[in-house]
Amino acid sequence: MTAPSGISRPGKILYPDAGWTKADVVGYYFRVAEYILPHLDGRPLTLHRFPDGIEREGFFQQARAEHFGDRVGSLRLRHDEPTGSVEHVLCEDADCLGFLADQGTLAFHRWAARRGAIDRPDLMIFDLDPPDGDMIVLKRAARRVAALMRDCQLSPFVMTTGSSGLHVVAPLEPRSDFDAVRHLAAQMAKRLVSEHPEELTTEQRIEAREGRLYLDVMRNAFGQTAVAPYSLRARPGAPVATPLDWVELDKGDLRPDGYTLENLFRRLGQKGDPWARMFEKAVDLLEAREAFEQLK
DSSP, rough: OOOOOOSTTTTTTETTTTEEEHHHHHHHOOOOOEEEEHHHTTTTTEEEEEEOOOTTEEEEEEEEOOOGGSSSEEEEEEEEEETTTEEEEEOOOOHHHHHHHTEEEEEEEEOOSOSTTTOOEEEEEEEEEEEGGOOHHHHHHHHHHHHHHEEEEEEEEEESSSSOOEEEEEEEETOOOOHHHHHHHHHHHHHHHHOTTEEEOOOOOOHTTTTTTEOTTTTTTTTTOOOOOOBOOOOOTOOOOEEEOOGGGGGOOOOTTBBBBTTHHHHHHHHOOOTTTTTGGOOOOHHHHHHHHHHO
């Protein structure tokens, strides 16, 4: 992989198991920029940085550092105390993306809302966390979430997280606030648990899940983030969070961390981005809520 010039310590090993260097990571982000940037545009970010590689402890950063300079955008937002005012990171061009990768950013986590409507999300997010990496249960849960979303007039999209689970998301028109989105998502999750109590749970405490898959809707809140499509993850093999077509859940070898820095571009050359036009299917949350109430 050809890396841009001007990288600090380009030979620094960030993924020791696979031998991927900082130059490889920066090169990856420049190459994937056309796919990832539309999913970052206007969204405050949390950076997961590993300047010394994944075998050393990394850290999360949401506030824009002064030394980032003009290459990195920002959006100042007021949070509840004790957080207060935060100048959040924005990344909207390839130069910024490459610069942040050069700063040791491996993963990009994004808000569910954009600048201009920052208190009104345009995504509903279900994070599916399977027990013991059970892919059969994980796929079945994703299909159940998607079916309920469709019953609520929403259009579901699915993505591997590059970690252990899947995200099922639905695009929204940015008209309702976070509380309303999270409330409906929680009601939907509760309904799914009542229908499949042996496999699904909304228990946040791991010890209370009793081997069931956790339906996490807590990312539907102001200030919460979810991993961005096409972001690397700080895990062995350099896995990538990868949007899928729904038919791909039928693949027997599908894994949440199966797409990596090494094989992602082969996939993109064949399929492009399944999420590229997702917001053409955005729905007003009020319509979804009315449809859900009709199901009762």
